[in-house]
Amino acid sequence: MAALARVPNRALADLRGPFLRALAREAEQRRLFPWLAVAFGAGILVFFAAADGRPWLPAPLGAGAACLALATRMGARPWSLALALGCGFACLGFAAAAWRVERVAAPVLSRTVVAPLTGVIESLDEREEGARLIVRVETLGTLPRETLPLRVRVSYRKATPLKPGDGLSATARLLPPPEAARPGGYDFARDAYFQGIGAVGSLVGTITVRPASDPPLSLRLAAALDDARNALTRRIADGYGGQPGAVAAALVTGKRGLIGGPANDALRAAGIYHVVSISGLHMVLAAGVVFWIIRAALALAPRCAVFWPVKKIAAACAMVSVSAYCAFSGWDIAAERSLVMTLIMVGAILVDRPALSMRNLALAALIGLAREPEALLGPSFQMSFGAVAGLIACARLIDGRLFAMPGAGRLARGAGFVARGIVATLATTLVAQIATAPFATYHFQTVQPFGVLGNALTLPLVSLVVMPCAVLGTLAYPFALDRPIWWIMGQAVAGMLAISEWIAGFERSVIVVPAFGTGALLLLASALLLGTLPVTGLRRIALVPALAGLAFAAFPDRQSLYVDRQGTGAALRGADGRLAVLGKPPAFELEQWLKADGDGRRAAVLLAASPAGRCDRLGCAASLPDGRAIALVRDARAFPEDCARAAILISALTAPPNCAAPVIIDRRRLSAFGAAALRVEPGGVTESYARADGRAPPWRTPPPGTAARAAGAEEPVPEPEPEPSHAPF
Known part of the structure; x- marks a missing residue:
């Protein structure tokens, strides 16, 4: 019996040796640092999943500082050091989320109202019919100032010409930002809270435009920038016309309101909707185009090429230009995260470090999450970082070295170059789709099986024609020499739309799959982390959560009854x-x-x-x-x-x-x-609700008092809340 008892111990000892050696190699390769970003994100998840109310901020900050201080005493004990650092960064992630909630705190409308609204237009998004405004509120009926929403999002018909920076007075039909339409669904109220939007609705009746009453400088700058974006959007859209012009405008300015429903559906079916959302693809291509132009121009001068650090100068210019582009495109969440990633990647050139590394990606994640912890819950962050992590992990497999022919003739080398490009494009798209599939399926419940084909056919157009034209057209715009460039760009976009519509016509080009739970998503996300962050055989551990996550996702709970809010x-x-x-x-x-x-x-x-x-x-x-x-x-x-x-x-x-x-x-x-879902079984009825946890996060807490009752009548017509942006790269 004693011998039998020693068998598991010997087996464990045999496994412990390779495991510890693998961990030692991970440390040598400096691949333990990315796990600090994972710990930081875990702290954010704990806050959003379990915190009830507003925590006392010094508590997580003190706990994090204590853990990091303890880590400085653990140099000779790697396991204790890793545990202390992980706990410290988790506490800091929790503190970052708590601080962010306090920093953006603003009143949220507690009930539906119809009341006079006065305010200043902060931004305006034109649409095929009408427009959507973000209004900085000055007064709303008889609401006292302490319960007044900071911003409201309203739609209106284009009966009165409006522009950002205008003051307006109108009757508004408003309601609180709507919560999830089903248990586990997209919660627009949470996203609206972090944008300072306390109500949504529409403007009715006569709209009176008046001068803004001494708005703050930040509001004037934001309005002026948004007005400039709208002017460029209209110029690009008119430069070619139709839906190609609308898509071309969205590619440059991020204003997607002019894109019609059929074009949106075609782009989604082809798996290339990420192209029209200002994200990593735009930032990388914009930085790459500027980097190439500046480096090539300096290389033409022999003295510059010999005595100047041409590569670093080009990298610095690319960093400045991509920062300006992000500011012009609206500084939305996806663009901000992509800017941080791009600046770190390009900035690595200035210090002679590898530009594309998991360490830089982790640093970008830490910076992005420290600024906007709530982004971790959205599909844009999950898909963009998931895609880049997959591409970095598989970089050696998708670079096309298999088709390298160093000793061959010109024709063979040319064929090898084309083959490398095709293989790299297909492999890159496939890796990115696999890495983002769990998040896209969880948030959107759709799968585009022909996305690899769509990206392979359209990304060359985007990379070689569309984005270079976008950069050149933007540079030529102040000189009024841009219209021919927008026409050329529109031609390429028209081809992109034609390819998208062709793919959308395939049978089952879009497959709708049942929604699965957060447990399956966490398992699949863990598998992605375990499969991309390690460099040793520890990657094989990813198979365990991957198979478990797929099993849970394959058998989702099917509800018998849904009830609206x-x-x-x-x-x-x-x-x-x-x-x-x-x-x-x-x-x-x-x-x-x-x-x-x-x-x-x-x-x-x-x-x-x-x-x-x-x-x-x-x-x-x-x-x-x-x-x-x-x-x-x-x-x-x-x-x-x-x-x-x-x-x-x-x-x-x-x-x-x-x-x-x-x-x-x-x-x-x-x-x-909130909204309900019921599953009826022979043994009884299982009820689930959008707010069944009983917690009271700020975006669910009505403002104090009942002053909203006096602001106006009930029964507004709610506008549908938007889905989260589909921006994987």
């Missing part, structure tokens, strides 16, 4: 296994339910189809496949009958206290917990 409608699973409409749910929320269910139908089609049950002025009645009755109550007179017979009762009204329905989802419950 207001209780005006629902979607229930019919006898055919697909969702059907009950009542009148908002089209946007219905679209989210369909995608979460892996259903590719459009919400408009489902709303126009036959309803799931029978409806009248008092309400609707339907049944689940197992025969359980569902009642949707519109009028209080229907409560006595429906409370007695329904197994599940839904209403935008408040159910009476004596209602006997086993499951009641009424106004009081929806106000407290």
